[in-house]
Amino acid sequence: MAKYRMVRTDFWKNPIVLEEMTPEDKYFYLYLLTNSNTTQIGIYKITKKQIAFDLGYSIEGVNSLMERFIHHHKVIRYNPETRELAIKNWGKDNLQKAGKPVMDCIFSELKEVEDTSLIQYVSEPIQKQEIRSLYISFCEQVTMVIDQEDIDQEEDHTYLDTDSEELEDVIPTGHLENQHQKALYLDIENHSDMGNPLQKNQKDVKEIIEFWDANGFGFTNVNAKQQLLSWLDDSSFLQPKEMILKAMNIACANNKRRLTYVVGILKNWENESLLTIEEIESYHENQRPVLKHKQSTQTFPAGRAIPAGFELDLTAGEE
Numbered sequence: 001m002a003k004y005r006m007v008r009t010d011f012w013k014n015p016i017v018l019e020e021m022t023p024e025d026k027y028f029y030l031y032l033l034t035n036s037n038t039t040q041i042g043i044y045k046i047t048k049k050q051i052a053f054d055l056g057y058s059i060e061g062v063n064s065l066m067e068r069f070i071h072h073h074k075v076i077r078y079n080p081e082t083r084e085l086a087i088k089n090w091g092k093d094n095l096q097k098a099g100k101p102v103m104d105c106i107f108s109e110l111k112e113v114e115d116t117s118l119i120q121y122v123s124e125p126i127q128k129q130e131i132r133s134l135y136i137s138f139c140e141q142v143t144m145v146i147d148q149e150d151i152d153q154e155e156d157h158t159y160l161d162t163d164s165e166e167l168e169d170v171i172p173t174g175h176l177e178n179q180h181q182k183a184l185y186l187d188i189e190n191h192s193d194m195g196n197p198l199q200k201n202q203k204d205v206k207e208i209i210e211f212w213d214a215n216g217f218g219f220t221n222v223n224a225k226q227q228l229l230s231w232l233d234d235s236s237f238l239q240p241k242e243m244i245l246k247a248m249n250i251a252c253a254n255n256k257r258r259l260t261y262v263v264g265i266l267k268n269w270e271n272e273s274l275l276t277i278e279e280i281e282s283y284h285e286n287q288r289p290v291l292k293h294k295q296s297t298q299t300f301p302a303g304r305a306i307p308a309g310f311e312l313d314l315t316a317g318e319e
Contacts, residue, residue: 005034008093016073025073028065031055032076032087040102041109041135042090042122045083079115079219086118091126091135098130106134117222204241205229211248217257224259231266238275246277 007030011017017026032038035054037046052062069076077086095106113119123135208229213219228244237243247265251257274280 005038006094007033010093016075020073025065025068028055028069029075032069032085033090039109040094040105041113041119042087042094043084043109043113043118046085047083077118077121079118081219082114084113084115084118086122088121089125091122091128091131095126095131096128098128103131103134106131110135115221120222204232208232208241208244208248211245215248215252215257217248217251217259221259228259228262231263235266236270236275237266239277242277243269243275243280246280 011030011033017029021029031051031054035046035051037044037050048059048062048066051057052059055062057065066076066078070078075088077088078084095102110119119135123132126132126135209225212225212228218224231237231244232240235243243266244262247262247269250265251261254261269275269280272283274283
């Protein structure tokens, strides 16, 4: 990591900085570009607590600024789970020259990124094709590795639970504020990677995305959301939205908030030709073991009853 960061003089001519940012915004933006956690790739780990300490702000103040920069200025993204922050125009402003030392540094730092959707986010404005290709190829490579690891972990654990009565009343845990949800949905809707699913069934798509984000499946995992949304159009379900939400409910109840687990449930239902919620409920009802009737504890005598008045003579027949 370099011991200094350069800020181009064009920073002050940027229309967003010039016309939309307050003095506090400009101060905060300069901090994001130059603090000690910054890297060569424009993606770095930093906690809100550290930002508050460095700038002398409260946590609430930092949260407010972060929301403003994510949803209003749209110049950064932040993953609260991995504590990774990405600066959208970092590559455009700082990665204009390639060469082996630069490429080696970029490669080594990209390997440390946990949320690969941030790599895609930063790569889009990069003008140097060689560097941009490295970002994209590395992002695809890492995504394939992560998906394969999830498949290996879950291939023997697809959902086949016959005692799921308690799952019928599962209540989603946690809800984002309405304003935050709306901003997030619009952001995802405009994301170029989401493709055709977002052009159809907008209400169903929004409901699934809101459930995903509110229940801890991965707030910024756009690739996983895209794969899950494809089940709306590419599955044989008669009630695709309801089936997807039920599978996610089951994943929450089993504390398996991963795409591969949800897809495993959906595939199992398709293999069993369970295409509606009613068919699933009927299937599990039939699979429940029938309780055996308790056997009566009353005993019955064996053989014929001895006639009343009968006397046993042991000497009879000995003459």
